[in-house]
Amino acid sequence: MATFLYKLGRFAFRRRNVVALVWVALLALAGVGAASASTPTSSSFSIPGTEAQKAFDLLEERFPGASADGATARVVFKAPAGEKMTDAGHKAEVGKIVDELSDGSDQVGSVTDPYTVNAVSKDGSTAYVQVSYKVTSMELTDETRTALEETGAGARAQGLTVEVGGDALQATPEMGSTEIIGVAVAAVVLVITFGSLVAAGLPLVTALIGVGVGVSTITALASVLDLGSTTSILAMMIGLAVGIDYALFIVSRYRAELAEGREREEAAGRAVGTAGSAVVFAGLTVVIALAGLAVVNIPMLTKMGLAAAGTVVIAVLIALTLIPATLGFAGKRVHGRKDRKAMDAKAAGGEETGKPNMGTRWARFVLRRPVAVLVTAVLGLGVIAIPATSLELGLGDDGSQPTSTTQRKAYDL
The missing domain is CATH 3.30.70 (Alpha-Beta Plaits)
Structure with missing residues (x-):
């Protein structure tokens, strides 16, 4: 697989215009499909085999139109x-x-x-x-x-x-401010990590393209497949997470290959051939986990899992093709100015100057004090987990609403 991915990375880098146009066309096609699709009806929610579902089915059979499961x-x-x-x-x-x-x-x-x-x-x-x-x-x-x-x-x-x-x-969940906040936080973290706006922007842009294709496709097929509104929300959440994550694998490896002095196309091929294998494995793991929701035999959960799994597959394909293509457009700007100067000095035969970065210093500290770090981490996790000892599980009702809402006031009265 590594050899195939290596060739795929080089091809995407070399034919970056074609690869980028293909993904833009897919995004546009999915967007048109979503815009022209009929408004889906609310998806049905049933749990076959449970006592509650048998009771609802029996009531509907004996008393048609009684709407025992109505609001x-x-x-x-x-x-x-x-x-x-x-x-x-x-x-x-x-x-x-x-x-x-x-x-x-x-x-x-x-x-x-x-x-x-x-x-x-x-x-x-x-x-x-x-x-x-x-x-x-x-x-x-x-x-x-x-x-x-x-x-x-x-x-x-x-x-x-x-x-x-x-x-x-009960309001229908909507996508909006929370996703925007998440993307903004991710952007800040990426800029700090990479020290380059271009390198930080690549995972975000490609992840958004992948999510756009996936969510638009779900919206276009929502009426045909009876997909609920929460399906696209789950797909967006997971799609953004894995899309950014998988892109980071490729971009980080590409930067490392460039730092070793390799040519850009060769660096892209090696990045996809090595980190791409981890992306494929991680993606398959998530897809299997999401498809496993079908085991509980709740149709709505099955549809949600499969739709989200489809978005993960798109994220993997984006990482293996669009990321190396965009790296070709980015050029040396994938590194920050400081890193570019150091690379130029190294290429000119000079010696590396400056102290190691924070990540290198932290790794060296962990290797020097492995037992202390391990014990501290375990104890820290234990402290964080203390609230779980008083956790009460159950379905939410109006009693869990904010005290300022009319639902909570009615519940209290």
Whole structure:
């Protein structure tokens, strides 16, 4: 494999214009497909073989249209101090809201009156309305969700505290600021590590191209393959991570080969032939792990795993082809000015000057004190792991929301 990858690296370096155009064309093609694809419906979530799924299936069979797995919401009311929810005026306000919720959307299945289902606290200060929907939270329209959020404006004007909770307000995850922050942090680390904007930019640019191709392809096929919104988010997270990581392998090795005095094309071939083998092995490991999600037999997880695995495959191909091509465009700028001067001095027959870099000094220190470093690292990991002893596992609910949200306030009430 090393020989094949060596030849592939040299070919990509030599034919860098063609290789770059091919990847740009693939990115454009995937982008057009994503832009022209129909809006996908919410993906179905089922766990075959479990008691819960059998119960949902049985309910759907015996009571068609009951939507046992539909979204739910709770509108919680609290009377002002010294008053009760059983007061005539407050009962009238709650009755209006029940009518508004019942007639507000075709997606509403049922709305319970707290005064007929005993949903009033013993002291009479608090009551809640239970709303059941015909569809899941991911299938609720914006109009339905907005109507729910705006519920109780009139009651608040009368002095009542009104808060809304339940999974009906669960928002669909979106890609945005967190990914941008992650890329920005990675850029800072790469600049510090490489000391060159060009060398730091190559892994980021190529990783973004790979993620763009992968996520756009997932978006284009989302409707056909019934892929949920979380599928592309997982693919982006993993694609960015491995894309940057694999590119680092190649770029670092290329810089080392140049420092040894080899020609640029030869350095690119050797970088892909050596570090490329590690990239292929690491990529296959991640692909196998993600494909292993199919073992749990949850269709949604299977689709997420396979889609993310496809993005990893693209990241590997990017590292083996586009990275050596971009190295050809970068030239000597893949090294910082200080490194370029040292290389020029070495090529001219001069002696290397200056103290070793921080990485070299750290490696030498570790080799001199291996036992001390090992013990310190193990103890440090143990200290970091202490919080795990009080870890409580479970599914999140409105009680885990920030205290400033209406969901958390409704939960607390």
